[in-house]
Amino acid sequence: MSRKQKLHEPLPLDFDDVLTAISDEQRPAETSFSARPFLKWVGGKRSILDELIRRLPTTYTTYCELFLGGGALYFAVKPALAYLSDVNFHLIVTFEAVRDDVEGVIRELTIHSAHHSKPYFLEGREKIFTETDSTKLAAWFIYLNKTCYNGLYRVNKAGKFNVPMGSYKDPTILDEDNLRLCAQVLKNADIRQHDFAQKKPQKDAFYYVDPPYHKTYSGYDGTGFGDEQHKNLALFCRKIDAAGGFFMMSNSDTPFIRGLYDGFAIETVSASRSVSCKGGQRGKEQELLVRNYE
Ligand SMILES: C[S@@+](CC[C@H](N)C(=O)[O-])C[C@H]1O[C@@H](n2cnc3c(N)ncnc32)[C@H](O)[C@@H]1O
The missing domain is CATH 1.10.1020.10 (Adenine-specific Methyltransferase, Domain 2)
Incomplete structure (x- = not known):
């Protein structure tokens, strides 16, 4: 754990981005008038939203979600400053058009x-x-x-x-x-189509990293997301850490993934999955959450 103290230190005044999403008190409460994801998405995180929100860093600058999908956490957090990306062209055009x-x-x-x-x-x-x-x-x-x-x-x-x-x-x-509520939330979001590795990690930014699960459904765009990609993603998360950013990664609980994130805070939470390795199955599974902060 390399960033234990970071959350409790004041942020420097000369950081690039505007400070946003400061504390639990400042986060908008979920109401029936809150924007919900406008797409259903395999691997969507609605079932563990509370667990994710509880584990957000206390302070950060830009909220970055590099495996956007339906953006369940993004719409729950509604950050003022966001960078959203995904490799899926149609998905990104759709988010831009809604905005x-x-x-x-x-x-x-x-x-x-x-x-x-x-x-x-x-x-x-x-x-x-x-x-x-x-x-x-x-x-x-x-x-x-x-x-x-x-x-x-x-x-x-x-x-x-x-x-x-x-x-x-x-x-x-x-x-x-x-x-319309989603369009309001997205108003100031920077939305891009690209591979996760193309984003340069920034100091004090928060990265929610939600790749296709290891060893389960990963066919979102026909290219898949295998062991090599998971290894590259773990390297990318180490770059975020080295740059002074915060990351939280969710994935399936496999020894391979645990090994890749050795040295970071690793926890499990219970999640409902709609697509498993056998395709189309539903059930509760343990989901791994890895963070480089407490
Ligand atoms: C588990 S889903 C994300 C779900 C999202 N967090 C939600 O709440 O709906 C994984 C996403 O990763 C995207 N993806 C797959 N490979 C990628 C890559 N190399 N770079 C960026 N995004 C990728 C897929 O298009 C898919 O939308």
């Missing part, structure tokens, strides 16, 4: 809601790869996410979205109020 043109996204989703059917869903699976307008692409992405099997995002070798339609009676395709 920049939420009314346009709502308008398009109104059309999709009215036309929802199996043929329309199949049309959407094609459209998402040919659409050049980002607002329309975002609406197709949200529509597919709400109507496909388990909200899964999976592409085949040719890069085509190939998840079948889910068997929902009346899926909620459009939640206008929540989309």
Whole structure:
């Protein structure tokens, strides 16, 4: 544990970013009017949000989430200053469109809601790869996410979205109020599409690191996330630590992952998982949380 004292020291006055998300008292309370993730996402962290929030650093500058997915922790924390990234192009275009043109996204989703059917869903699976307008692409992405099997995002070798339609009676395709709340939260967020390793670690920034689980579902974009990527991520977390940043990493509890983070604070919490290594299974599993601070 290299940063034990850090949290209780005053921050220097000359840091690059504006101080944000200072303490529990300043964090907005969860209410029914709070923004919730507008996407279902495999590996989404809603089931362990309380555990994650309890373990956030007391002080930090920018909130960085480099494996954004549905952004469950981000929407719960609502940091004033955020850097959000993911390798998934469609996901990032969608977040940008909700931030920049939420009314346009709502308008398009109104059309999709009215036309929802199996043929329309199949049309959407094609459209998402040919659409050049980002607002329309975002609406197709949200529509597919709400109507496909388990909200899964999976592409085949040719890069085509190939998840079948889910068997929902009346899926909620459009939640206008929540989309507008999400747009407000996202207003000042810096949103980028890239690999986690492309972000240069910064002093006093907080990194929530939530990669595809080791040894379970990792097919979000067709390239997977294997042992090599987990090793690279552990090196990246050590760079965050060396730069004077804070990281919290969640993952499956395997000896391999524990070995990679030897020397940091390692804990387990109980989490509900919707996709396991056998695919499509649900259940409670132990989730590993690793931090470089207390
Ligand atoms: C477990 S999910 C994140 C879930 C998210 N925390 C939530 O609450 O919904 C993992 C995410 O990592 C992304 N991802 C996979 N490989 C990546 C890489 N090399 N760099 C950045 N993101 C990656 C996937 O697209 C996926 O969205």
